[in-house]
Amino acid sequence: MASAAPNRLPGWPIRRPDSGTGKRGLIWLVCAATNYDALRKEKARSMKSDLNQTDVATFQVGGKTAEMPVFKASHGPDVVDIRTLYKQTGAFTFDPGYTSTASCESKITFIDGDEGVLLYRGYPIDQLAEHSNFIEVAYLLLNGELPTKGEKAQFDYSITMHTMVHEQLKNFYNGFRRDAHPMAIMVGVVGALSAFYHDSTDITDPKQRLVASHRMIAKMPTIAAMAYKYSIGQAFVFPRNDLDYTSNFMRMCFAVQAEEYEVNPVLSSALDKIFILHMDHEQNASTSTVRLAGSSGANPFACIAAGIASLWGPAHGGANEAALNMLEEIGDVERIPEYIKRAKDKNDPFRLMGFGHRVYKNYDPRAKVMRKACHEVLDALGVKDEPLLKVAMELERIALEDEYFVEKRLYPNIDFYSGITLRALGFPTDMFTVLFALARTVGWIAQWSEMIEDPNQKIGRPRQIYTGAAERNYVVIDQR
Secondary structure: OOOOOOOOOOOOOOOOOOOOOOOOOHHHHHHHHOOHHHHHHHHHHHOOOOOEEEEEEEEEEOOEEEEEEEEEOOOOOOEEOOOOHHHHHOOOOOOHHHOOOOOOOOOOEEEEOOOOEEEEOOEEHHHHHHHOOHHHHHHHHHHOOOOOHHHHHHHHHHHHOOOOOOOOHHHHHOOOOOOOOHHHHHHHHHHHHHHHOHHHOOOOOHHHHHHHHHHHHHHHHHHHHHHHHHHHOOOOOOOOOOOOHHHHHHHHHHOEOOEOOOOOHHHHHHHHHHHHHOOOOOOOHHHHHHHHHHOOOOOHHHHHHHHHHHHOOOOOOOHHHHHHHHHHHHOOHHHHHHHHHHHHOOOOOOOOOOEOOOOOOOOOHHHHHHHHHHHHHHHHHOOOOOHHHHHHHHHHHHHHHOHHHHHOOOOEOHHHHHHHHHHHHOOOHHHHHHHHHHHHHHHHHHHHHHHHHOOOOOOOOOOOOOOOOOOOOOOOHHHO
């Protein structure tokens, strides 16, 4: 766990508040606290394209022949560079959902779905979740390497000292209905940050990009906790600088002014693991949305808000909420055989949520870590008689033993275990995706920063195959 941040670090200036008014505050502090020139040079080296041609692919379309370079990845399949395909042949490729298209070169995250592998900057996800913490992994994703003690202390300090939000931001929450979904609030509030922190929206300035990155990581837990407090009608709780990132967030969610709140270290550790496991997941829908929005030159706050909106979909970030809703629908262990039978029936629209994964055809590597954390939380809380959790545990047992599930590799995924864990921690289901967004913000920022610095970056412009009406002439209404 991160230690309490000191008021001053050796060689650092006295801290100033992140007021959001002008180019003082955080810009001054972050730049003074960071060996910026060294960081800039290192990132420039890291973003030099490492595309290495190893072969040539030949295409024949409409009597025209085109030769395309084939690039070798450090992990994963080779990639055919089709950028000149239209110029050479007059044809496009057709790839709905872009499931066979590499939209960018990236050095951040690697997934091998067949083997159940997830790497952050080359490090296996289970090792990071087991031995690291949120701040350290965030630094890794942003900068490419694990920090030294000094680098971690500086980064921790920069994040911790800027968890407060502009005082006027509280008024923004009052514009929402109390029963508004917290994700709706998150989309609006994060999108509005550029109006409060307009001194860090110039994406051509590397210093402002750094500031914006630190700001979003620091303030996202505060914004998320405020969304939760607003939805239940409780007063906002200010962050505390003596707590680590995750413990601070839990306190802002569950503390009340009438009494002291002590963070359970087992619960905080489990939530920290959830955050690490959800930080990044290659070029998924929300990350691609952030990159596509960013390719137009939009400010980083708007890009992250776009990512949050994409994440809100039930097929993406809402999957753990959907899994828990399914458990509530089943309701009782006695009804499980009925729903298992329905899941096996191809003609029944019912599907078991939280089982299997679009990417992982083997066991989800994040699920192994999450399963352990889930059971640790349940043991720490002494939860044994909760009907919903009994249903979950029995479904887990069946999925790991039943021939149908094993044959089709329908193993419990991270959404299954995280939903149970978050429910046990005390979060309502409509907060699940908010927590996902909080964690994924780090990955979004890392991906956005990489895109901005990519020498091959262009504004996103997907093409299409048009199957509508051929050109035709307008007919005046009296003649139709």
